[in-house]
Amino acid sequence: MGMVMLLLLALLAFMIIGSLIAAESEDLLSAVVCVGAVGSGLAIIDLLLGAPDLAITQVVVEVLCVAILIRVVLTRRDETHETHKDTFAIATVLLVLGVLLVLGGWAMTTLHPFGQPLLASDAPGVAAQYLAGGVAEVGAVNYVMSVLLDYRAYDTLGEATVIFVSVIGSYAILRRTGRSHRAARSQEGES
Amino acid sequence: MNSGMSLIVKTVTRLVAGFITLFGIYIVLYGHVSPGGGFAGGAILAAGLILVLLAFGREATLRMMSHDGALAWDCGGALAFVLIAALGYLAGGFFVNFLSHGEPGQLNSAGMIPLLNAAIGAKVGAGLFGVFLALAVFRPGRHREDPS
Amino acid sequence: MTLTALPYLLALALMIIGLYVVVAKKNIIKIILGVAILDYAVNLFLLLLGYRDGGTAPIASPQQAASSDTLATFAAGSVDPVPQALVLTSIVIGLGCLALMVSLAIRLHEKFGTFDMTRIRELKG
Known part of the structure; x- marks a missing residue:
């Protein structure tokens, strides 16, 4: 170890x-x-x-x-303490999560062992190709960036869209009353 | 209104904020030769602006970058990302690296990766800062306390 | 044999804790924290999958990039860059989604005056 x-x-x-x-x-x-x-x-x-x-x-x-x-x-x-504890519901949740833990743990033991990734096995997949040809094909010595912005750039475009949508979404949620309040105040000022 | 934190915090922020921004720009631009990149550097840029917001209060920060400014940088970064990707059609397809690869390890290498990194950095930084600004400025219930 | 799977199991345990918080807790802020823990656990699991024993970070130095021989020896000892590239975006997305959830929670608190799910359900209408 x-x-x-x-x-x-x-x-x-x-x-x-x-x-x-x-x-x-x-x-x-x-x-x-x-x-x-x-x-x-x-x-x-x-x-x-x-x-x-x-x-x-x-x-x-x-x-x-x-x-x-x-x-x-x-x-x-806010003073929300968990006053009414529903023990039956908690027990059910814990039981289901315990089953999930056992099944998931059994699945984890069938994975390739820690420290020997797919990259080092007989069928190394795309990662070995990226590592072998990254500098020659892309020109970046940081392989993470060459995967992120060249080999898998479509993926990055999608994730950038997700960030954009979440930012715009929280803007919209928070901004609504701000705008209407400002409009209301300006109307009050006019009247 | 005496907004923001104490004098000590303000002084230290005045000293440090510029360096944090500089470090963020460095992380963004050198993403392809050292650890970092657009996502990390953008988060650092946002953190620098949020430090100013926490130390100096809303009014001073809104003079530096307003809501519409943050939104414009956010949208501009996203548009620049797509535009640079679309410029790849000059070389044959979407996201095709059309610039020369240069010498690996130098700043001027890897074709369009630094440009994409800069676009992502602007987008992520402005987006995260904009969210924090929205959380700080449009505080719910404020209009109830407002005497006007 | 079990020792080699132990980090995966601990990451799974972290994931289960996050799920427990999301399912069993009544406070909205607690649920948001649970989603954050779940997010960390998934990122950690993906990162663990790509580790190679004694591996270096997937960033070559300019000297190593100079010739193809040194690059080949570097590539033989580097960790997997693909999960790292995918997790990198996922971290920032996690922050964006957390901000979205927080703004929804703020709106709920403004409307109902509490973060408690059960009381929000009672106050409906």
Whole structure:
């Protein structure tokens, strides 16, 4: 068991504990902070597994995510405690999720083992071609960028569309009363 | 109205915000030779602007970049992405790399990947900042407290 | 044999925790946090699939890019770049969707004055 594996397991345990605390915490603010810790752990795992691009993105996105959530939680106190706990429903959910965990875990053991990806097997797929011809065909030494913006650029176009739609959507949702209120106020000013 | 945070935060923000923006631009432009790229750099640019928004309050930030400005950068980035992709028709098809590959490892290499990265960076940065601005400015219930 | 699948299993456990929060919790902000955890778990799982033992990041230095021999040895020791490229966009999409969910939650809070799903259902109409 190598050093990377040990660190990886420790960080995964940290992430799982953090998400459990976030799930069961009564205080929304501490739940938000715990999710921030989980995301930071993911950023370190990104660095450990040889993905510096992902680590940079994950850290910054995590900061923005926590800032947005804290802004929402802090300005709105609400005193919703889970007063009426429906134990039967919770037990059913836990049972179904347990079955899912067992079945999924059984499926995970049939995957290729950790540390020996498809890339290193007999049928390496497209990744080996990208790695072999990336610099000669595209000219970028960062293979992630050559996959993202050259080999799989259609995929990136679709995902950029998704981001665009989500941004425009939240604009539309938040902006509606802002506009009508401004219009109403200007009408009041005129009358 | 004394908006924003304390004097210490404002001073540090004044010192740091320019460097954060510079770092974001570096990450965007050098995406094809080092870790980074349009998505990471755009998020860093948005983070720099959000830092200014948190430190100085709404009015000062809206003078720097308004809602319509953020929306324009967002849409402009998306349009530039599609336009650069469509320029590939000059070489035979959508998303075909029509510029020369250059010498690998130099800034001027990889054809249109830096251009696409810049478009994505503008789009992601302005989009994320615009969302945060919308969350900060169009605060619900504000008009109820508003005396006018 | 089980040890080689252990990181996958832990990522699956994280995914299940996220699902539990989404399904069982009543608070809208908690549900949003659950979606965020689910998002992290899926990204992590895709990243784990592409790791190679002792692999380096898929970014060659200009010296390695100079000749095809050094490039071939680099490619033989690099991790899989394809999952990384797909996850990179997925992270930013996760933030965009989180902002969308948060703005919906803000609208709900403005209308009903609470984040509690059960009370929002009672107050309907």
